[in-house]
Amino acid sequence: MTEPSKTVQMALRVNRESVEATVPVRRNLVDFLRDDLGLTGSHVGCEHGVCGACTVVVDGAIMRGCLMLAVQADGCEIETIEGADQSGRLAALQAAFHRRNALQCGFCTPAMLLTAAALLEQNSKPSRDEIRDYLSGNFCRCTGYQEIVDAVAEVAGADT
């Protein structure tokens, strides 16, 4: 691409399905996922990369959906909460969150789950401090965080 363009045609995979789309270049990834693909489980909380609610998985790594253009996902493998839920890979975390009520309004929850899963992939036995550290970029206004930390620790088999 050597000439500037205002829309881009792209092909990517989202939740293990192929997607082709022509998007305005200014649309960010989370708006594209929500508004164009109907994947409303990713949420928009601040649109400046602080709250973490829009976190999605891009080529295996968690990223802020509001700090990436949709066109930058061209050729990428994207996973949102909908895909991660259906794959079953979050099942243990979801069950622990449910049992411990590690969510109230649920707005932060999909991103919190994806972030917690990313932590456990890297570090299967995180300490409470490591859990709090890793989740420190995800704002939750309801719970006070403790039950979330407990739930992640429980799944990691750590002492709670």
Add this chain to the structure above:
Amino acid sequence: MNFQAPIGSSLPRDRAKRLLAGRGQYVDDIQLPRMLHLAFVRSPYPHARVKSIETIDAVAMPGVARVVKGADLVGVVSSWRGTHNLFPGLKAPEQHVLAGDTARWQGEAVAAVAARSRAEAEDAAEQIVVDWEELPFVGDAEVALENGATFVHDSLGSNQAFAAEVKQGNTELAFQDAHLVIERRFRFNRHTGVSLESRGLIADYDPSADRLTVYQSHQTPHQQQDLYARLLDIPEQNVRVICPDVGGAFGLKHHLYPDELAACAISKLLERPVKYIADRFESFLSDIHCRDHTVTARMAFTQEGDIVGMQVDDLFHAGAYSQYPRSSIAEGNQIIRLCGIPYRHEHYRAAVRMAYLNKSLLGHIRSVGHPIACAVTEQLVDLGAKQLSLDPVAMRRRAYLRDEDFPTTSPGGIALEHLSFHGCLDRALERIDVDAFRREQAQLREQGIYRGIGFATFVDLTSIGPEYYGEGGQHISAQETCLLRLEASGGIRCYTGATDQGQGIDSGIQQVVAGVIGVPVQDVKVNSGDSELCPVGGGSWGSRGAALAGEAALRAGQELRRNILNIAGVLLQKVPELLDIRDGAVVDATSGAKQLALAEVAQIGHFRPYMVPDNTPSDLTVTGRYASRDRMFLPANGLHVAILDVDTDTGLIVFQRYLVVHDCGRLLNPLLVEEQIRGGVVQGIGGALYEEFIYDDDGYLCNGTLADYLVPMAAEMPDIEVEHLETPTATSELGAKGAGEAGTTGAMGAVLNAVNDALTPFDVTLSEVPLTPPRILRALGKI
């Protein structure tokens, strides 16, 4: 009555499973055909005249359906005034959806663009040219009330919105005779609720039916239905407000906001669905804020450590207008009624003044006024103890209201049933060995580690009765109704006027219904958040769901149970008193032997009603209704204890331990109550340490993003131990009191006292929150 499981069981919530799967539906997830998106042009100035608004370029922008100015909405939507009849002296100016010739706060909307997408609406909004004439502004309540101050509203002839005083005994005399008088000036800076999901709605007006459907992220659908009907002149039976999943609310979503009403008006004007989702800039600029109080308070003591009396002067402001429909007086009014409330004392004088100034509106956020009254009282108690060389625990033990003092009416005029101050303190001392802590504290000080402990006793005025808003002239229900319907299959549908933004009141009600009737909890499905389908109720605010909607659910459950047993009695040829419902079946009350499935009863009731004599009550759709009588509030109580370290080099604070002992009467679901407490504590810690709106000398908000308005995050927050006492209220059968705000109520006081305790060796006292590192180091004389 016999309170059986699942009432009191720690059950997880039904709603949570959907949310965990990413299947929640928040308002921004909803798309309607032909829907337009709104963006607003907001005043960049705290006070400015709008000389003209030029829209030609904006109208021509791609995707724009309409550019709307205030004049375009004349005749479409009415104005309002944030009055309250219980406070007849409150002067409330008229407010409009879009500012007319004057903008009175930075962020006040003056025009709107409706376009195909939010991005295009923002593009066009940038092309609107407003000719502003900056006006002198008032940014401080003290300045606002000085002679010669610029008026925020010329029509009022003053910036003073309200003043009131509460008095008991004679504080002047009592203070003269007192052994010790402690006086402090406190500052509680301004913060807000910061729900992660911002405010938002879709307004869908259908002119063919004169019908307005609003999907809104809100706490009080029936209140909104009434307001939209009246202000937009639509028959109320044609207005429906649906609150889908709501991503946090905390009080900031139980008001009428001009931009949200503008969205409804524009939908009516354009006859199309209109979506407005506040972005984070708009949230910080236009959400209701709270606190911003300056309190000067004095407490008088005897030599032995009894409290003689208290004098309180609170100065605050409403922002530019009195919020609607509840008015802005409550935070100040709660403060003057709540100071000193846990303690025996006879002489009390508390005065409040509320000003108008050129800032966004202040109103009700989680725990209105309470954290301030608690922090003021508890710091004065600690300072008194220090002066009298008494241990702060012993001081409290001595000065608390005692079991034999109840029932009583506080000097601030609050009727108190039985409150468990001593029980809470006992329980806290079982968990925390204060003597051992003092030894540890002394050792740590030798190493340069400054650890402190802070106690904060609180009373929480929950579950406001109809005497407050009913008498105040607001159409806000303090009565709750629960509708139950036994389905033919034996399952139960429940409709409540309370709403659930994640607190779990749906689950609490589900448990009450299941427990009262005797069915498994999964057989009860609770529906809420729809002004058309649900019985009229107040929604959720002010820690009211469990006590009010829970009692209504109990009454409805009792009636449905009675009717089920009536039908069963006819079928079984037994008197209903010999039957019971257990685990979803009608059983013999004595033997427990199963007699009938609920489905069998329901099918008789629905399809073969002739089997039951006409005079036997056998309705399978029933309602239960509850409103308190002759009491304004249902006070709950508790105690917070914070233990933390202050880094005296950096001013940073690290929590070591946090304990809450809480008494909210009967617990419907301890798991959910504990979660409410913890979330509330962390929100309170936000106000105590982090959250503060900062304005520069020109009146501009300096920290209107989530990067510079600091909310508490996981890494810095403590684990919070929660202990329960259960002193049921005798005013209802269920005995529950509210719990949603208790965590926030005490946190500020506990943290403030702990920091001051930690800094005892330096002989400094901080009385301003948030306790930012620069404030701490300034107090220490290090900067």
Add this chain to the structure above:
Amino acid sequence: MKAPDFAYLRPNTLEEAVAALGRFGDDARILAGGQTLMALQNFRMASAEILFDINWIPGLSDIHEEPDCLVIGSLVRYAGLEASSLIERDAPLLSEAVGHIAHPAVRNRGTIGGSLALGDPAAEMPACMLALNAEMVLCDANGERRVPADEFFLGLYETTLRPDEILTAVRIPKARPSQCYAFDEVARRRGDFALAGLAIAGKAEGSALHSVRLAYFGVADRPVLAVSAMAMLEGQSLTAELIDRVREAAIGELDPPDDPATPAAYRRHLGGVLVARLLGQLRERLL
């Protein structure tokens, strides 16, 4: 809070990129990790007409070693720095600093080059480059030039990078066994931009320090060296008394900006706290 309309250009090679920058440079802004730029776009505070996405250019995402230095491609993500054993071995200061940057999801996307080209005065990477005496490699259509960190950061979000240039790599002198280093920052919350931070690197021969660089961030309009404090350390062994004098000197030469949330005096004070704490750590390590 939606980004304004702009155009997008995605060069596939460095040659394409510098050629296009030559054409559009004044109206363009390079998009690397985007962890700051995207937020500014959403705020409508960045006014570029063309976003120039360099993420597709091969060869900018590698870390490789030359005899005396590490060459870190400008598109190396913070997470890549964190995971790199080369960095851990040859630039341990970076390993220590990178964990302070924001949060995992941001570190997975944000790049070292983006941070340096932006020149945020409160960011960690610019100060580390200054402490480590790194060189920035800048390319335009005519070739590359190397600019030492000392000359690269000019002011608030201002660097020597020209509109027609791309920062392609940084060259960091390899840490010798004699290297001593320390890093810390003060922030209200984990991952926040620092209220003040300090990166230290130098040589220790026995207990004597040489060429120690004290690079502060968050205390000025750019990362700054506390040069008079540095001079006091030359050839010296750390003692409590010396640390105290260095602290005084550092406080004396810092001149932080005042802002309504954070008074200058507070940042200056933190400058002293940090240098005393980090030199204290070094002293213990050198004992």
